[in-house]
Amino acid sequence: MATLVAAQKSRVSGSALEAALDELRHLLGEARVSTAMAVREHHGRDESWHPTMPPDAVIFPETTEEVAAAVTISAAYGIPIIPYGTGTSLEGHVAALEGGITIDLTRMNKIVRVSPEDLDCTVQAGVTRKQLNEYLRDTGLFFPIDPGADASLGGMAATRASGTNAVRYGTMRENVLGLTVVLSDGRTIKTGGRARKSSAGYDLTRLFVGSEGTLGIMTEVTLKLYGIPEAVSAAVCTFSSLEGAVDTVIQTIQSSIPMARIELLDDAQMDAINRYSKLDYPVAPTLFFEFHGTEASVKEQAEQVRAIAEEQGGGGFQWAVTQEERTRLWNARHMAYYAALALRPGARGLTSDVCVPISELARCITETKQDLAKSTLQGTLVGHVGDGNFHMLYLIDPENPAELAEAEALHERLVHRAIACGGTCTGEHGIGYGKIPFLQAEHGAAVSVMRQLKRALDPSNILNPGKIVRM
Structure with a gap:
């Protein structure tokens, strides 16, 4: 199937973009600033069924200081910024809904520090989980969060990922001790620390974990480690x-x-x-x-x-x-x-990600399978059921409106079923722009508080705009 590229409404003027790119080339060099269509399209899609929405340009910083300088330049011209890890997300997180500049963090792949005696480490955001575990192999330690894909640890923190080991070791929420974050105005802050508990002020680490690049760009992550059993x-x-x-x-x-x-x-x-x-x-x-x-x-x-x-x-x-x-x-x-x-060769997957209390798991799965049996669609079910999280994957041709509408209707029915029994619309994939309506259904008035936080930290709405909450 040909790449499906969606129509976009870019807020970036040509003159502002060119001026910003000139400054970015001076900062990073020509080789680390790309406007090639193939590069842009690659960075405008993830693993989901959502159509490709390419940015206007892609840059490749290697340090926190370069990210901060790039954000400062982009902010001066009002250009949206979309962070990119490995592109394995599933809710359109990397789509450039309003154009802008994608910051590809894959070159930020250094393991900064490992402290075996304290069971923790600090890594740059572009380090992947497999890379970290390969590095740790001879220490007797490992990092257990395993979403399946070899995702970047910054991306895993940004989406509050979990995976197959979550029933024993928890999710990224429980395993991130601290962060280095670049804010929308280019300031750099550090949250949390290496202590296993703290009562010092607001828990900014938990605020940024799961924020999907809408409140700041994570450049370093401090993580818990565990002894190999x-x-x-x-x-x-x-x-x-x-x-x-x-x-x-x-x-x-x-x-x-x-x-x-x-x-x-x-x-x-x-x-x-x-x-x-x-x-x-x-x-x-x-x-x-x-x-x-x-x-x-x-x-x-x-x-x-x-x-x-x-x-x-x-x-x-x-x-x-x-x-x-x-x-x-x-x-x-x-x-x-x-x-x-x-x-189904050529199909894309519209995948659910509900998580429910364990006592509701049987009913939720049974009713979901019954809905699929009554439909015309083909689908599969897989789940990290030890913590009540499961995925129903509907195979669709995203260019077939009837199939897409049927899959979306089944998905909506499933999500509302999960919410009604005390569950959530997303156990680990995040909101992106694909699940924004369900966030409102799940949290109601609390979404307005999320919007206030977004305005406070990103008043110009340049950080991954259109994700989690609409402004």
């Missing part, structure tokens, strides 16, 4: 029904078994994974488990979960104990999105 074991278990798989998750969590990962995949997603990753798992609702701890505790956890699963119709446990076996298993899980897209 003594023993790790993974297993795959198939079920005769989706309800049995979900009830197994609920009983496991309510029994306080300290799981590292519990991932649910429906029969359609398992079929997609088998085809894409050349595996031969049964085409049935399936749970992927991972257990961390001592040899004895891992064995005990596995036996407890196996007993629960068997009571719910689960069977055919396949164990993955060696690193190679676990890597193969989790690589297949991480490729689930691309495996689903491959079921």
Whole structure:
């Protein structure tokens, strides 16, 4: 399918843009300022179904000081600024809705400091999670937040990402200790610190984590690290029904078994994974488990979960104990999105991201699958169900208005179902511009407070405009 480029209303005048670019070339050099269409289009799209909205230019800074200077220049000319990590977001976060300049942070990929004795580190925003864990490999430590894609840590902080390990280790919200942030006027501030707790003033770190580049541009991130477990074991278990798989998750969590990962995949997603990753798992609702701890505790956890699963119709446990076996298993899980897209070549994925209280998980998933069965669309379900988060992926041709309308209607129905039972419209993907209406439905009058914060920190609305809240 050809790249779908949306019509944009740029607020950038040609003269202002050229003047700003002249200053940016003087700051960064010709090679780190690009107006090439291929570069611009690459930076105007993410992994979602949303159409490409390219910026007017892309720059490639390498230090916080260069980012601050670039923001100061852009602010002087009133030019929008869109931060870019690896482009793996799913709600149009990097789309240049009003034109402007994208700040590509991939060259800011230095690991600034690792303190093994304190279990923390500081990295530039462009460092990816795989890069960090490769660097940490010989220290006995690792960073556990794993959204699947090899996303940048700045981007993960900006979207408050989580992933497969969140049930045990939490999300980026719990694992970011501090930030270096460039504000809309070019000032640079540091938030938080390395202490594991603090009562000093407003919690600005939590304000910026999840702000999606709308309040400031993160250039450095200080993170918690964890010791690599003594023993790790993974297993795959198939079920005769989706309800049995979900009830197994609920009983496991309510029994306080300290799981590292519990991932649910429906029969359609398992079929997609088998085809894409050349595996031969049964085409049935399936749970992927991972257990961390001592040899004895891992064995005990596995036996407890196996007993629960068997009571719910689960069977055919396949164990993955060696690193190679676990890597193969989790690589297949991480490729689930691309495996689903491959079921319909040329399609894009409109994916949901609801998260609900664990007691509501079974009903929410069952009703969602019933809606899909009544529709004309093809879709798959996968979820980090240990914390109540799941994704329904609808395969669509985004240039087919009927398909898009049907997928959006199913998605809206799902989101309102989740909100009604105390859940959220997004457990980890963020709002971008794709979920703005749902934010209002979920938070009501609180959205006006978010808008006040945006005005206070970005009065000219130049930081990733059109995302999270409309001004």
